[in-house]
Amino acid sequence: MKRFIFLLFLIYFSQFTLADITINELMYNPADSDNNKEFIELYHDEWTNLSNYTIGDESSNDSLQLIYFYNSSYSLIVEEDFNYSEINASVYSAGKTIGNNLNDDDNITVYYPNGTVIDYLSYSSSWGGENNGYSLEKKYPYNNNMEENWAESIYVNGTPGRINSRYINESEEIEIDYSALTINEFLADPEGDDDAAMPYGEWVEIYNQENYSIDLEGLMLTDSADSHELYVTDTNTEGTTIKPNGYLVVYRNGEGDFSLNNEGLEEVKLYDKEGNLIEAISYSDSKEGSSWAIVNDNWQQTMPTPNEDNIDSSEVNSSNFTISEVYDLGSDDKAKFGQIIRVKTEIYKGDSAKNSIQLWVEDEKGNRISKESKTNIYTRYADYSLTLPIQLIPNCDYNFEDDNYTIVMEGLDKTDTKAIRIDGITSSLCEFVEVEKDIEGKIFEYELIEAPSQISAGEEFKIKLKLINNDKEIHKIDVWSYVYRGSISYSGEREENKKNIVLPKTDSVVVELENLVKDAQPGDYKLKVRIRKDSQKTVKELTTDIKIAEKANETIKLMSCNEILLSEGINSSLEKSVISGDMLLKSIKEPKIVYESANIKVEKLIPLFIIALLTIFCVVLIQRR
Structure with missing residues (x-):
């Protein structure tokens, strides 16, 4: 029955929300043995169930479990076997020890279940309470966690579950020195809406140079118009307390009044609660997606690093990418014409206004043998891992040989390549292409209608080529021919007899080309006719065998x-x-x-x-x- 009532208490009180939670008292090094005597006291306006909240020191974190309920403004976090029989506070277990035992100089952090920091305390044995039976008490619960707001308790064993012996009322509030705060970085022109909900939109990062925590709630930021105010609250930060030598980012978070201009001269200013100016920074002409940050005592536009150390722009501005892997190859690591291959790429986009990335496959002369795959990336200073498809041409007319080809990746003012071997064609695709051609007809056709099978060196010969235009548009055609064997042309320069033809729409012409092999050894050669339509990069070819005969011995x-x-x-x-x-x-x-x-x-x-x-x-x- 008692267990059932206890569960009812948990369900009921877990509905309470906590307005403020602060570390209020600490027993970190009791007299004699530390076992079962260390505790951390939290103070809050009203009770809430802190189960599954987290407490941590420099070494480890522990999840809190409620072991005793008492409806008060105090909650006690204790070690295993802690004696809480006479304490008027809810008690939570952190396990066998709190963290890895509280040390003489340590950091304590309290977290919400989602990992958000509630409060942070960095203390030192020089503050008091070292192995003498006294605790460290906070003088004013909702003030900062710097040394001046803490003192050794008056009573032995401290005041767990009671008002601190060192408590002072609000009228005696400690005056906080905010001069250690500086504006360290700000994002004036984010990608997307300037007033977007946090963690997007505009923001200002503040840095704490001191070795103690400071609560920034109530401090104010303004732009060049002093009436445009942005107050530091728990709605535009991830907790208002800034750690020693730590950062706190204040987000615009939908605030319509405060706004950092992207063009022209602008200011961002930080004021304390009394309206005293702490620091003011002037700037002009921001780049989208780049923050203003102080690096080596100089302000520069660089990659945004909220809540982290600033980075020199020289380390992050340049974009780069690589082709890391090619998928869909056969077991022999070869592709086939007509196939779709996938290319995995690793991309880093720096400070570049360009967004486009293209991939294709080409031969050694730059002739493309695939369609172009294209994608756009917009966010600056970001890493991308993308896999893009590339459709290889069917090559049903065998214009391209089985050979080594090159995958080309281009964009962001960079280029990367990777070799690929392509052997054979996708037969089923070529069958489909032939059927499709039969149905629709070819727009442009060509045929070698006359060519000798044998010639003599020193004698001019002619060939005839028929060009057919089934299109309703006029096309410009370049044609030329040459006799070759291996890589050598034996009829002069390869384009020596080039003719430029205007092919009328829905018409045909017969082109006559003259060739002369001045001198060559008798034997088997090749006659090649090349055809370029409308200055296209890809040149069509016709190749046939031709023989150069021996000269007769005549008197x-x-x-x-x-x-x-x-x-x-x-x-x-x-x-x-x-x-x-x-x-x-x-x-x-x-x-x-x-x-x-x-x-x-x-x-x-x-x-x-x-x-x-x-x-x-x-x-x-x-x-x-």
Whole structure:
């Protein structure tokens, strides 16, 4: 029955909220043995259930468990087997010891269950109470925790659960020296709304240079307009007490009056409770996402570090990233054309106004063989771990060989690369592409319609290429061809015979390209035709085999016109008078074939033409007679 009543008390009193909790008395080094005698007294306006709150020293933390209830403004935190039979206070157990035993010089912190600091005390044996049976008592409960507000108790064993023997009333409040407080850092232009709820939006960080805690509640911040006030309260801080050599961040937290300008000259000022100016800082032109912080006695814009040591901007301003891993490769660490691969990246964005990151895959000439993946990152001074997909082209027309390629990552004025091997194509995807082409038709088609399979060195040859435009737009096409073997072109510069073609919409043209291999060893070679559409980076190619034949060993002699005509069975007596003196090249190996110029052919027809005219003239004369 008693257990049931006790549980009812817990349920009922756990509904109370605590307006203020403060460390009020401390027995840290009792006379003789410390066992079972150490305690910490907390003072509060009204009782609340402190179960699952946390008490800690420099070494460890303990969760509080209620072992005795008494409805008063005092709560006692004790060790195991502590004798609380005559104490009028609620009692909480911290376990076998409080922390790791309270030492002569130690720090004590009380936390809410969510980890928020309620109160903090840093004490020293020089304050009193060292191994003499007396406790340390706070003179005024809701004042600061500096040495001047603490004293050794008048009574042996202290005053647990009772008013402190050293208590002084509010009219005798200790005057606090706030000169040790400085404005250490502030964020005037956050990313997002300036008046966003804490921990976002504008904020000002205060630093305590002293070796004791100070309660900042009631202190005031203003901007350049002194009427724009922001008071330090527990609604815009994570506790109003600032630790020795510690930081306290005061957030704007929706306050519409106080506002730090982003452009032009502005001030931020800190005042004590009496309205005395503690410190004022002037600045101008803030960068979004960067705080103003004092580093090595100089103010600079750098990465925000609320409640932490300030960082020099030179250490954090530069962005960087790396390609850390590539997923979806086969067991042989190779990808296939048409595949989607995933690329894991580690990114740090410093003080950069640029947001875009792009990834793609390219060959050694910079031709892209994938679609571009793109993402944006906006928050400055932040680390990102992103995995992005890249779609490789199907390569169904085999324009690209199985080879080593490069993943390129670019953005934030940085570039990183990683090698990747691509072998083979995704056959199912190419089947789909072919079906899709059959249904929709190709917008641009090309075909090599005429090309020799064998040529001779020193002889010019021609090829014909048909270009078909099924699009309703005009396209500009560059075409050229060359004969090569290995990495060497044997028909001169590779683009020596380049032609620029304007391809009309829904029309086709036949392009003739002339090539000349001046000198090359007989054997097998390749003829390559390259086609670039609308100045695109990717060039289409057609490749076919071509053979360079050996030259025949021929004996060439000079012959007169009469000898040539006689060999052809033509009467030389007539032709001597017409074509005398002309010399032609005639092959002894092939005597029936005459290689002659167009002029020679015309001259051979002149005698026949004259004979015909004379015949007609004679016939006319005979008829007239």
